[in-house]
Amino acid sequence: MPKNADTSSIQPDPKSRKKAVSKGEEKTVTCQFEEETAEGQKSQHRYTCTFSDPFNIVRQVQTNRFTTFPKFKLNLEALQLRQTGKIDQLISVDAIRTKLTPYNFQLQTALQVINEMNGNAILADEVGLGKTIEAGLIMKELLLRDEINSILIAAPKSLLSQWKSEMAEKFGESFSIANSHREGVLKKDNRIICSHNLLARKYDVLASRTWDLVVVDEAHAFRNTHSKGRVCLANLRKNHLLLLTATPLCNRLTDLYSIVDLIQPGLLDSERAFISRFAEDARSRVIKEAEAGSLRQTLREIMCRTRREQTGIPFTKRYVESRTLEPTEEERLFIDKATEYLQQMSQNHFKTIEALIAENPNRKFTESQSNAILVFQAITLQQSFSSTPAASIQSLMRRQQRFPSEAQATSKLIEMASKVKNGAKMELLKSVLREVSNEQALIFCLRKVTARQIKDMLNREFGKADVFLGDMNQAERDQVIKNFRTGQTKYVVATDAAAEGLNLQNCCIMFNYDLHWNPMKIEQRIGRIHRFKQDRDVTVFNLCVKDTIDDYVLHILYQKIDLFTMTVGKMETVLAELKEGSQDIQKTIGEIMLRSHSRLDMKKELEKLANDLTISRKNQELAEQFTQGVLD
Structure with a gap:
């Protein structure tokens, strides 16, 4: 190991260090290496190197251990090459x-x-x-x-x-x-x-x-x-x-x-x-x-x-089509009753909070935390209600187990959901798939039970389909991707939990079967197929049932800010311009849903949010123009 490092000619002054590095000045470091031979005798070696930043070298030499002088010398030479010569490739x-x-x-x-x-x-x-x-x-x-x-x-x-x-x-x-x-x-x-x-x-x-x-x-x-x-x-x-x-x-x-x-x-x-x-x-x-x-x-x-x-990179276009369909009579009854249930859940929650605060006025943090949990639960339930009857029933049964006091209300909803057959969205998906029957497609939904139901339908009526889910191991995921890329599989049905790492540039058709309320998640979904090295234009189909909160979010919010046609990465900058409390769009929509007393109230609140996003986008575009005018 190095016995000592002779640093007498080096003054550990950060200013002189910065100056030496920026001007390319060089200073000499002489290090002494002492090792013990097999016979037990000590042998000393001295080695001198020149560095533009000797301070960093001394630190590394003094904190490393080397068993032989050749290794010590080789390490110093590598450090010298690193500092005195520019790297020509990235390891x-x-x-x-x-x-x-x-x-x-x-x-x-x-x-x-x-x-x-x-x-x-x-x-x-x-x-x-x-x-x-x-x-x-x-x-x-x-x-x-x-x-x-x-x-x-x-x-x-x-x-x-x-x-x-x-x-x-x-x-x-x-x-x-x-x-x-x-x-x-x-x-x-x-x-x-x-x-x-x-x-x-x-x-x-x-x-x-x-x-x-x-x-x-x-x-x-x-x-x-x-x-x-x-x-x-x-x-x-x-x-x-x-x-x-x-x-x-x-x-x-x-x-x-x-x-x-x-x-x-x-x-x-x-x-x-x-x-x-x-x-x-x-x-x-x-x-x-x-x-x-x-x-x-x-x-x-x-x-x-x-x-x-x-860049010389060809950027393909992105086309978006939003398709809506009237719900069946059974479906409309279920949607209305489910909305009432969520609003009643919210009212009961706030009554409980008011009682707790009356008992202990210092529980403000608990109140805030509890409200966040309520919004999360409401969003989770609403997403299930908007997905498939099977997803609705699954979520309601879990809710019933956790909250026995709600058994009467949840049992009624389960009964109503079981009377809905496939639902309007499933029929809508089938209709659009027939229009693009020659193409492979990537279909996104929010629930695993929905993904499996869609996969079964596709295998019966359209062609080979696989699911890509968050609980699959890496080998299973790799096989799904391989089958899709080689054409053995025509459709992949994925949840957002599995979307990261799913890069399918060979596909140019994507469905938002379940609409996500987080714009970043939507952008990440589209980014699975509309990305660098995609050589075809991409079409995104959004599916939703008319006169539901998903319908309002899609047409009032997302289409107003033109979310789906933004260039890759632009949504990030638009959201970043919002106040921090407003950046979580999904949470904000959930809060709007819970506090709205009618569909009209909900539409008005979403319009306000859309206006904030529109202003943010315009500010971003003005900043881009100003930056280009000065820098380019």
Whole structure:
């Protein structure tokens, strides 16, 4: 093992370190290695290397153990090559090959950030080009090269689960999602995902350690220089920082200044000097044409931006058809009675809460938690009611076992559901399948019992079908995918729990048999077939029964914001612009359903939500236009 590392010529000053790295200066490290021979005699070796960043080398040498001098020397030479020469290929590509095949522009971005920007950059590709993939590549590369260990990802609340699944599915890295009640995670875990708001609320805990890599998604949210979140992010101790945003400029040039100053303070001089040099107007909304080229040149030092037309990737179109059908008489009676049951369930819940609060006024947290449980239960039941009679009966029987006091009401509903045959949606599915009988199709639903029922119907009437469910093991899933890709199976019926990792570009027809109330889930479903390397236009069919909450959500909410035709990734940015309390669209719809006294009330509430989303989308589009005008 190395006996000692001679660091007398190195001053451990972070400023001098940053200067040496940025200017490519080199310093010498002489290490002494002492080993014991087989005869018990001690042998000493000295080895001198030149590095641009000797501080990191000394740390690695002093914390590693080597059994022989050749191994010690080889390790130093590898470290020297890593720092004194640029890497020409990413070793992470082989590590993720079975899960992901990045595009050339993504690989080039990762190499540029590591080689030229020291792992500190703004990733500003246009929406839908895979900034998450680029950040993941950089992260994985630095991990494999032993450059980083602790990683913090900050994202809007609506995107936390997506980040967690992307990192696990594509890069094999397991992250924990932190919240206010899991402070221990923030202190100890080395792979953490948190919301933007939590970063500010729990800054004291996060700031108690140094992070090797911090990744911030939708980083334009930190454009306000004086906001608490922006101040916390700037002061957080970190070795590498990646800021992801398709719109580093939202309203003013100073938005860009604030983001850039997080990566490299002083690069654009002081804010006052920046405005004086680059802003044409007093509100900093127009850039001086004569200075635009100079600004873009400076930004190349810390920003990577790829536009859609630069990729050379053909983007196919997405067509959406929403089909509705009147319910049968038995089905309408069941839907009306089920809606009454949910509203009565809500009323009983709030009466109970009021009684508890009267007994103990300090139970506010319990009330909030209890309300969230109610909304979740109501959404789960409503989704079953909207699916198939079999799914409705299954959920009601479970409810009956948990809440015997509701036995009379649930028994009546079970009896009514059993009188409904296949239901309108099943007939609608059959009708549309006959229109596209020459094509394979992917069908999404929310319940396993529904998936199996659809599979049985397809096998009887249309062709070979398989289910793709969350409780299947990997071998079973792989076989389903193989059968579908080779044409042995014509249809796959999947639940959302199984959707991650289901990539079927050979298919161009998809059904939302059960409509999900979470727009991100809808986008993820469509993304199973409408993705890079899809060479055909894609058609999505939405099925629902007329005059139901699914019908209202589909026509009032989703169609108004044009959800289904948004470019890949755009929904994320639209949701991120909403206030954090409104980002969980599914929960918001559930709350609307429970507090509405009539269908008219429900429609009005959904209209308000649709208006908020429309404003968010317009703001996002304006920011994209402003960003393009300045950067491109």
